[in-house]
Amino acid sequence: MNSRRFLSLALLGACLLAALLGLAVTAQEQAGSGPLRIGVFTDLHAHDTLGSPERIPGILAAAEGLFAQFKGPRYYVVGNHDVYDLSKEEFLAGSGAPWTYGSFDAKGYHLVVLDAQYTTKDAPLGRATWVVQGWIPQVELDWLRADLAATKKPTIVCVHQRLDGALEGWTKKPQVLNADIVRGVLESSGVVIAVLQGHDHENAHTEIAGIHYFEFQALVDHTDGTPPSWAKVTFDPATRTISIDGEGDQADWEFAY
Numbered sequence: 412m413n414s415r416r417f418l419s420l421a422l423l424g425a426c427l428l429a430a431l432l433g434l435a436v437t438a439q440e441q442a443g444s445g446p447l448r449i450g451v452f453t454d455l456h457a458h459d460t461l462g463s464p465e466r467i468p469g470i471l472a473a474a475e476g477l478f479a480q481f482k483g484p485r486y487y488v489v490g491n492h493d494v495y496d497l498s499k500e501e502f503l504a505g506s507g508a509p510w511t512y513g514s515f516d517a518k519g520y521h522l523v524v525l526d527a528q529y530t531t532k533d534a535p536l537g538r539a540t541w542v543v544q545g546w547i548p549q550v551e552l553d554w555l556r557a558d559l560a561a562t563k564k565p566t567i568v569c570v571h572q573r574l575d576g577a578l579e580g581w582t583k584k585p586q587v588l589n590a591d592i593v594r595g596v597l598e599s600s601g602v603v604i605a606v607l608q609g610h611d612h613e614n615a616h617t618e619i620a621g622i623h624y625f626e627f628q629a630l631v632d633h634t635d636g637t638p639p640s641w642a643k644v645t646f647d648p649a650t651r652t653i654s655i656d657g658e659g660d661q662a663d664w665e666f667a668y
Contacts, residue, residue, distance in 0.1 A: 444519055446518070447520050448643065451641060451644055452627075452642075453609035453610075454610065464496035467496045485508075487506055488525070488571055489511045490572070494538070494542065495539060495540060499535055500537075511524075512526040516562075516564065518648075519564060519565070521565070524569050525570040525593075527570055527587050529545065543572075543579055544582065544587070545588070547593050565646070567603075567604065568603055568605070570607075573626055574586075574593055574597075574606055575594075577611060598619075604622065605622065605625065606623070607644075608624065608626050609629070612628070616664055616666070623666055627641075627642055640658060641657075641661060642656065652665055652668070653666050
């Protein structure tokens with residue numbers, strides 16, 4: 412597929428750098444009508460160098476240089492690996508991203524980017540050394556309610572850790588500790604059709620209250636001799652379908668919304 416025809420989305424979280432979702436969209440794709448096409452790659456784990464924080468700015472600059480080859484606006488979803496050796500301010504400065512959570516419209520759709528990298532006391536994570544589970548703070552929940560109330564467009568939510576009830580391995584607790592509250596906000600809005608997620612390194616699909624939750628195969632698990640895993644995702648307003656065309660170990664799916 413011609414890269415000028417689709418929106419490139421990276422659910423990094425260990426993605427572009429280690430744990431984010433990067434998103435690039437051409438002017439043609441952001442405006443107009445018809446299907447919205449998104450390229451999704453997640454969990455690159457490019458800066459897993461715990462204990463060597465001095466190396467991180469250079470790694471981030473190299474990753475951003477690659478992503479910048481896509482000629483269009485770019486958006487990012489911060490994940491847990493991005494706050495191991497960086498503050499969020501440092502990440503924003505290095506990537507050029509305007510915010511860690513926000514929203515925008517593309518074609519006939521509304522897209523929301525969430526930042527789950529907070530403590531349960533609503534404090535932003537930064538230079539955390541090690542953290543796996545997330546939390547959506549109250550100020551972000553309030554913003555999310557207002558943002559969803561202000562649109563009637565079918566809405567796609569992007570977040571690093573999973574909101575669909577998946578448990579974090581050894582903790583046996585939700586990957587986003589207040590995921591049930593976040594899902595309640597999404598469900599009550601009546602506009603959310605899909606949630607795109609990283610973090611778990613596996614293909615997974617769950618439907619909860621009419622919302623499709625997708626977990627994408629990790630890019631970091633790519634080995635020599637096998638193609639990298641990523642996905643081309645198409646949202647079609649005419650057929651009301653979500654189609655995922657996977658590369659590498661990424662699964663193919665198609666669901667109605």
